[in-house]
Amino acid sequence: MPQIRITPHIAIDESELEETFVLASGPGGQNVNKVSSAVQLRFNAARSPALPEPVRFRLMRLAGSRLTKDGVIVLTSRKFRDQNRNRADARERLVELVRAAAVTPKKRIATKPSRRAKEKRLQHKRKHAELKQTRGRPHED
Secondary structure, eight states: OOEEEOSSSOEEEGGGEEEEEEOOOSSOTTHHHHOOOEEEEEEESTTOTTSOHHHHHHHHHHHGGGBOTTSEEEEEEOSSSSHHHHHHHHHHHHHHHHHHHHSOOOOOOOOOOOHHHHHHHHHHHHHHHHHHHHSSOOOOO
């Protein structure tokens, strides 16, 4: 079975993808009413054996509104007038999404501001407060 290579360790089997062709709106003249050129690509991320657990979790978070309650990612492509280009676009978007999920985020190391940075912040705060004090109505003496 042909596979779509995402990273050296992750490859999705093409049998896991489900493609539906629908009528697209937009430019195309009379052709737009006759040919189903838009593509709806479905990939069941929740049940895919190709994805390691951490990647699956990140992918489902990245998918956002494109993810159904069942864990299926639905991508629709109607950018082009012909079916093959829309199909390739939808697949490329899926590959980019999975590739982004495959990147492990760096752990944030908490740091404290330096003494100089604290002094500078407080100095700016005093200066700004002083500036605001000079605004407003003049006092009657």
